[in-house]
Amino acid sequence: MLLPLVVVQAVALQLFYGGHLDVISRRLTAGLAGDVAFVATLMDTMPEARRPEILREANWRLGLSLGFEPGALLGVPPSRPAWNPLLPLEQDLTNALRERMNFTFDADWQSDPQSLVIRVQTATGILSVEAPRKRLFTTTLYVFVFWLVGSALLLAGIAVLFMKNQVRAIRRLGEAAEAFGLGREAGPMKPEGAREVRQAALAFNAMQERILRFVNQRTEMLAGISHDLRTPLTRMRLALAMFPRSPETDEDVAALNQDLDEMERMVESYLAFARGERTEAPQPADLVDLVEDIVAKARRSGAAVEVATPDKLVLPLRPDALKRALGNLLDNARRHARRIAIGVTPLEEAGRSWAELTVDDDGPGIPAAERAEAFRPFSSGSATGTGLGLAIARDIVRAHGGDIMLEQSPMGGLRARLRLPV
Structure with missing residues (x-):
């Protein structure tokens, strides 16, 4: 919503500033240049006795403050700053003066903030013209820009407040x-x-x-x-x-x-x-403590389990359900392997925080082509199991918003990798 509004305002400003303002500026500078050129030509061609009358009439009828210095010569023009916000207007006036008269001249834009002084070198002296700057400006531009920018800011504020309410509802x-x-x-x-x-x-x-x-x-x-x-x-x-x-x-x-x-x-x-153990409500729990409890029970049953965990990792869990899932994974590993290793690692991926838990063993493992089938109920049963351990474990992990994958273990057997959102 805001992007089209900004584009429309930018196009309107560009068209007005680049078109209308340029035309107005050239017309206003051309009018002032014509007045200055007309007076300078009269002062150069008329007899000296007529000069006071010319200056008096020009001051009254043209709205200019004129002065004449007989026999004077133009000196070095005043220095200009490196950056001048009025540079386009100054160039327009310079071009207009050059088009309308053949005299040497300079313009002083720095001495007076309310007016500018144009000095023209004629054959008989220097004509000084002090013109108010308002003759070169139009207030329409400022009114238009103020109205355009003000209305844009007002509408943008209303749009932002409206969209904020809508986005907040969608985010919730x-x-x-x-x-x-x-x-x-x-x-x-x-x-x-x-x-x-x-x-x-x-x-x-x-x-x-x-x-x-x-x-x-x-x-x-x-x-x-x-x-x-x-x-x-x-x-x-x-x-x-x-x-x-x-x-x-x-x-x-x-x-x-x-x-x-x-x-x-x-x-x-x-x-x-x-x-699926969904009747248990999730609550903040320490995954490290939960893993240590499961490992302690497995060791009491005779399993050789190695553990590598951080000091603490708290996340929303269904403790009883997750204990059942980890217990099933350890039971499977204990039936087919001699050594088991469990690791817990916090991860940051795609802007989200995860807790990754791995269960490795040195057993025969499961071929890659059969790992997906191992999660199906009753498909991996044996004389000492029902074939539901991996299916129950995946159901519990997915109920937590995570997932479980089977991979090749660095120990030579099978690795079960669990990811749980923190």
Whole structure:
């Protein structure tokens, strides 16, 4: 909005200043030069007895202050400053005087701020002409420039205030959308601004409400499914506990108990994956402390884990959910490797702050062509897992507004790289 306004004002000033002002300036200087040339010619051609009458009539009729010095000669013209704001006007007057008379002359623009003095060398002496500067200026220019610049500033101020309100509403909508994408629900935003911006805010509030309602309904449904699935498993485990024991049936009972354990583990893993841990509210937490807690538990389980972290790194987290994600990554690494290394690094990229967490191991790793498939549920299961660890970890990290990538580790195995917004 401001750029076209500035361009229009610049074009108008250029056209007026470059066209109209030049024409007016040439006409005014030509008029003054004609008067001076006319008087100088009369003083040079008329008898000496007529000179007082010529000066008297010229003073009265032409509005000039005239004087004549018989027999005088022009000296060195007065010096001019290096920079003169009146230089274009002075050049116009000089050109006009040269066109209208053949006498030598000079013009003094410095002695008097209200007038200029033109001295003309005639054959009989020097004619001095003192003319008011207002004869060479037009006040229309100043009125026009004041009106143009003043109206432009006024309209620009109104436009800036109006656009500031509209941009503030759009910025708030963008911030709310970004916060919701990072899992930081702040409730519905207040619609404000232009009609289109308010409509977008209402649509965002409706979308946010539908998504949250869907998540809540899914969580409630999964809680019911969890209860329904655990009830028959509990009855089966109770039936096995009451089953008569004998050397012939002990092996079968042990196998059934193992199958029940596997079923319970799969049900819990599936429910955790489907729930996505979104019911936990984000809160400022120290990522370094969280990583050290997870590493301490892994070491108690017999894992060899190396840690490289800064002193402190606080960011909005769902601590329980992120612990589950890191625990899944450490469990995967511990099952397939002997050594594990965890690093936490703060980053600045594209004007945003990130916390980068890497989990490296010296295991067999995953081929590059199969790393995308490893995140699919149940695709990477083994005899000791359900194939949901990486899927749950990525779901939790993305709920934080970050992402997780699998890469080749410097230790020879697999590297899991997590990025979380600070």
